[in-house]
Amino acid sequence: MAETRFTFCHICEQCCGLAVSVDHGRVIEIQPDRAHPYNWRDFCVKGARAAETIYHPLRIKTPMRKVDDRYEPATYEEAISDIATRLQRIRERYGGDAIAAYSGNPQSFSFESATFLSGFLKGLPTHNYYFAASVDTNALHVVAEQMYGSPWLALNVDVDACRCFLLIGTNPAESAHGWVGHAADGWKRMLAAKAAGADLIVVDPRRSPTASKATLHVAIRPGEDWAFLLGLIHVIFREDWLHTEDLARTTGLHALRGLAAGVRLNALSQRCDVPVSTIEEVARRFATAPSAHCVTRTGSGQSRNGTLAEWLGQVLNVITGRIERPGGRTFNPGVFDHIGAVERMFRPSTTPSRVRGLPPVAGAHSLAELPDEIETPGPGQIRALIMHGGNPVISGPDGPRLDRALSKLDLLVSIDLFQRESHRHAHWLIPAVHFLERTELHPLLASFHDRPFVQMGRAVVDPPSGVRPDWQFLAELALEMRVPLFGKPWFNAMIRGSRALARLTGRDALAFKPAWLTRLMLRMGGKVTWSEVAAHPHGLMYEDKRYGAFWGALRTADRKIHLCPPRLAEELRKCLSTPLCRAPTQFPLQLISRRRLQNMNSWLTDTTGLDARPLLADVVEIARADADALGVADGDAVQVVSRIARLPAKALVSDRIRPGVVVFEHGWGSGLFDPSGQRTVLRTGVNRNALVSGDELDPLSQVPLLNGTPVRIERSGKATVAHPSNPPQR
Ligand SMILES: Nc1nc2c(c(=O)[nH]1)N[C@H]1C(S)=C(S)[C@@H](COP(=O)(O)OP(=O)(O)OC[C@H]3O[C@@H](n4cnc5c(=O)[nH]c(N)nc54)[C@H](O)[C@@H]3O)O[C@H]1N2
Ligand SMILES: Nc1nc2c(c(=O)[nH]1)N[C@H]1C(S)=C(S)[C@@H](COP(=O)(O)OP(=O)(O)OC[C@H]3O[C@@H](n4cnc5c(=O)[nH]c(N)nc54)[C@H](O)[C@@H]3O)O[C@H]1N2
Ligand code: SF4
Ligand SMILES: [Mo]
Secondary structure: OOOEEEEOOOOOOOOOOOEEEEEEEEEEEEOOOOOOOOOOOOOOOOHHHHHHOOOOOOOOOOEEEEOOOOOEEOOHHHHHHHHHHHHHHHHHHHHHHHHHHOOOOHHHHHHHHHHHHHHHHOOOOOOOEEEEEHHHOHHHHHHHHHHOOOOOOOOOOOOOOOOEEEOOOOOOOHOOOOOOOOOHHHHHHHHHHHHOOOEEEEEEOOOOOOOHOOOOEEEEOOOOOHHHHHHHHHHHHHHHHOOHHHOOOOOOOOHHHHHHHHOHHHHHHHOOOOOOOHHHHHHHHHHHHOOOOOEEEEHHHHHOOHHHHHHHHHHHHHHHOOEEEOOOOOOOOOOHHHHHHHHHHOOOOOOOOOOOOOOOOOOEEEEHHHHHHHHHHOOOOOOEEEEEOHHHHHHHHOOHHHHHHHHHOEEEEEOOOEHHHOOOOEEEOOOOOOHHHHHEOOHHHHHHOOOEEEEEEEOOOOOOOOOOOOOHHHHHHHHHHOOOHOOOOHHHHHHHHHHHHHHHHOOHOOOOOOOOHHHHHHHHHHOHHHHHOOOOOEEEOOOOOOOHHHHHHHHHOOOOOOOOOOOHHHHHHHHHHHOOOOOOOOOOOEEEEEOOOOOOOOOOOOOOOOOOOOOOOOEEEHHHHHHHHHOOOOEEEHHHHEEEEEEEEEEEEOOOOOOOOEEEOOOOOOEEEOOOOOOOOOOOOHHHHHOOOOOOOOOOOEOOOOOOEEEEEEEOOOOOOOOOOOOOOO
């Protein structure tokens, strides 16, 4: 008899409540949990088909060791012993920094996995940690650190009471709300606010599904959002639409005013290609609305001056009094002092990178630097890498270059559900536990919600027989290598001691589990206990929503918002004094990307069976005017050419994008391998990120130009599919 079990979806940050029917230990159906007090209306096809990942025939269910060109199953004991021996040899000979790790986006959803990877790296120790934020939210981390004193001080959005939304480079209609600016059922609530009279201003070079619902769509030139935002700030100073009360909580107003007054609106208008009248109109609508907020996300953040856009977007909110007010941006302190915890437990590294000498952002180096760090000889060269739930050969810049670098490592260990493109050269494949097989309470996730809500993720089915959780593999590796977890030898002793006691008494509950840390954190937070959360399978609204927590959470020494941090101001001045570069004649078009409801970055593109997918995988959207000028018609085979690569694609002539811009989806072109070597590699479409160089970065956030990449389109005869093992021509 089927039984319904409740948990939430860990695929994207919406964390939709799930009602999972389970029969004889197998997932039969996944539905939204309609009794969920927080979020179930965003429930989508990715959540509905989550079990296809669990039961996929290519899922890795045992450690696999590379032997010549094949993989052979091995026990955990063999895997841990071999990996520990090899890592130890590297560590003794070259030092801890020769060992690196990359964590992908799904790691943000597992407190225990992320904690134990971090604990392992701290124990080595190594500063060579790489994270998906360097192709995502780094601009926010840089700005939050400079303005608010902590890279993790992120503000949520308060959608219901908002009367003017200004969305820059985000498409919540398809992406839902990411962890920054997160709101449960957010897009639907925004549409409801709009129906009640709210203004919805969307700034996007493409008429995205979000933009198509806008009261005003501003089709900006990619990469120039900073100029548009500076224009708004200029007008707000000029018209004196400032919110004086909140300005007392800031420093740097004078410097900011000087910067904003010194610009010419005409020049800014030319840069972003938005008429002066529109800039003035948006400034008026935003500044004079009874409530409002501005959100800047990946569209602007993954471009050349994404950090400046992020900064000016935050400034816009502050100077118009949108912080901690209904309809504005608010801080959720969560169930625990998560910012203090991150700072203490993960103590972010400040060691600059070896080759390019760049400082880490929020404790992690930029993915764009990884190939150089592996390939450049000398002390500190990376020789071993743990790839934890990530696929950077597809999701990061210049995949072919990273692929080549990964092939040169002495040891590559992947912890993942599958063997994908980034794990092609792995010496060991370690299985992962899917979120539907994990019971864990993520104490930090609660602070990303827009209301005081917390839920325990529940294992609704067991993992495949013998598969150990990611954290346990990492902890056992540390014990075997005598690497003190978190740099604390007593931590290892505590794990060993508790396990010995459990064995002796036959009581498994006495053996250490990461839940011990979570319980402790909840107790220190003093808002909810583990048992209270456990007693609410649909999740718990633990208090009423309040406004104002942000002011107490500020981490700057003077407890004020720094409106005009010197590093950001200096970069802005540099931009202002550089004339708008005309598009290079060889590469006159700007490439941007997009997401689709069915996919999650580069995963789910290949494991869940949606028939339309191959049709979408290698399509490049071209504005009609550009297509006409090139003589390209719908469906024509074309080549997309950048400074570093050339990729085949099919043209889709479109009236939705501004001329000069082309759109190519990311996430495709990743191989799905069968480690047993019995099946051929599944690979659909092309990896458009092969067009993006790892050399050209936003100087502040170190994010590569995933958006606004200079390209050209050539007509071609026959389209062929390129992949990293067959690098495209340079
Ligand atoms: N052009 C372009 N590129 C982009 C973006 C863009 O907008 N445009 N977006 C960027 C963004 S925002 C992000 S976050 C990055 C993502 O970059 P990554 O996180 O590196 O890439 P993903 O494609 O999300 O790969 C996730 C991997 O995690 C595995 N996985 C899934 N669940 C689990 C689990 O529970 N445990 C373990 N161990 N593994 C698991 C999957 O099988 C997959 O191999 O991509 C970035 N790349
Ligand atoms: N279905 C689905 N949902 C997802 C994901 C997914 O892969 N699939 N990924 C999740 C993750 S990891 C994240 S980080 C979030 C990201 O969530 P969002 O930040 O909302 O990401 P996108 O949906 O890619 O929207 C970015 C928009 O920016 C526009 N854009 C591109 N370049 C520029 C520019 O220079 N300026 C401006 N103003 N706009 C520009 C694009 O046209 C696009 O419409 O989504 C999450 N949700
Ligand atoms: S993937 Fe879909 S179902 Fe899962 S949390 Fe995101 S929006 Fe909800
Ligand atoms: Mo992301």
